[in-house]
Amino acid sequence: MEPDTALLILARAGLPAAQLRHLLDSHPDAAAALAAARHGAGLSLPGPVREALGRPCPRRLGADQAWLAGRGRSLLAWSSPDYPALLRRAASPPAMLFLEGNPALLWHPQVAVVGSRRPSAGGRQRAHGFARVFAGAGWAVTSGLAEGIDAAAHEGALEGGGPTLAVIGTGPDLAYPRRNAGLMARIAAEGLVVSEHPPGTAPVASHFPGRNRIIAGLSLGTVVVEAALRSGALISARLAAEAGREVFALPGSPDNPVARGCHRLIREGAALVESPGEVVAALGPVAASLAESLRGRLAGDGDGATGHSATGQPEPSGHHKRLWSALGHDPTGLDELARRTGLTVAELSSMLLVMELDGQVVADNGRYARHP
Structure with a gap:
């Protein structure tokens, strides 16, 4: 079989x-x-x-x-070495993930942006602006494809030229709400759609807290833009905190009902932030742990592994040396790098992510070059 x-x-x-x-x-x-x-x-x-x-x-x-x-679709099992390390450490991780898009993004440093389905106009604008800055700074933006803050965050990330992940509470073939079907298709083409449910699974209320635990588990930090006191975004924030991840909340007017959840989070210890740069500065050092986990994953890939010198510093493997030789100072796409090196796109994506986190390469709209 x-x-x-x-x-x-x-x-x-x-x-x-x-x-x-x-x-x-x-x-x-x-x-x-x-x-x-x-x-x-x-x-x-x-x-x-x-x-x-x-x-x-x-x-x-x-x-x-x-x-x-179908093109770009895969099923990732718990037993796979490609299962993301951060999610593996979370409470009750899913045994399988149905994926459409670029699965290497599961290992990309992610920041979750979540909030109310019915935000204020200012809240929607802030979610879009924060996500656009995160994307421009090299972070993937993760959210739940819901209307309101989630949709604004996905759109901001796409506008910023960076990747975005949509974790959904339906099957991977169904958009919820339906009006976000076009956005979901664009995310599948330019980012990654993630579901723990088989195709055809309809939206059920009990699925959405489970979706929130995946969002929190994949992300190094969770930013709550606007949330009422009874909000799924607060579930995401609680799960993130329980997993040892950073939680950030934007303050708002005390007269705004969808700001009260953020105020509660701040009283309970979430970091108050007023600009996306504050989040980027706080999460930058944390991303190093993800790079170490990815190195450990690559260390099990035979020739793709890195050894260590007598000083304890990692030495480049045969695959890494081949990739470094193929890279130049002009941005080059993955397909061309695969042709030059003989490596698969999946192998290249993993190695390029580590090299990007280490400051060896820069990425520009899916094209890579040596860091100047």
Whole structure:
């Protein structure tokens, strides 16, 4: 059985994420994990779950396979070395992620921008402006594709020429709200759409707190622009704080109902910020930990690994030397770098991210050059 087919069956079966993570950790591949689950694997599984594992619906499986075969789509399992390190450290990480777009962005330094679905005009403008500055400073902007602050943040990041990630509470093929379908398509083309739910999954209220935990788990910091006292953005902020990430809140007028959630966060210890530069300055040093995690991931890639000299400094690997030779002072696209080096785009994306974080290369609209 193809690995993706086994993963799709497991994803559809309705196993709790913790059980599915355990299965994937305990077996050499997805097919073995599926076989073990079908035999019980020491788990007490409800009848519908056993049925879904043993006799998956051909129509649904075929639709899932058709979606996955589309351009730029992939299914990332907990057991994969490409599973993002920051999310792995979060509480209750998803066992699988359905992705459309550039999966290397999962490892890119991210800042979440979240807030009210019904912001003030000023709040919407601030979300757009903050995200545009973050993108220009090399950060990916992560949000939830909701109307209001989320949509403004995605649009600001795109306008700033940087990547943006949309974490959604539906299947990866459904935009919610529907009016954001065009924005979602643009994010899939220029950034990354992320969902823990199989294709076709409709919006359900209980899915959105789960979406918020992924937003918080992927990001080094969360910025709350406007939020009422009862707001999903406050859930994202709480989850970020519980994961040890930075939380920032913008103050507002005491007469503005959607500023009161931010004021509560500030009273509870969130950093008060008035400009995007304050967030960038606070998160810059934190990004070094992400670079270290990415180096550790690359260290398991054979020739792609870096060794260490007698001084303890990393030495470039064969792949890194080849990439460095292929880079010049004129910006070069990934396809051309792949042609010059013989490496895959996925391999190049990972190495270029580390080199960018180390200040060795600069990125300009998806093209890379040696740092002057």
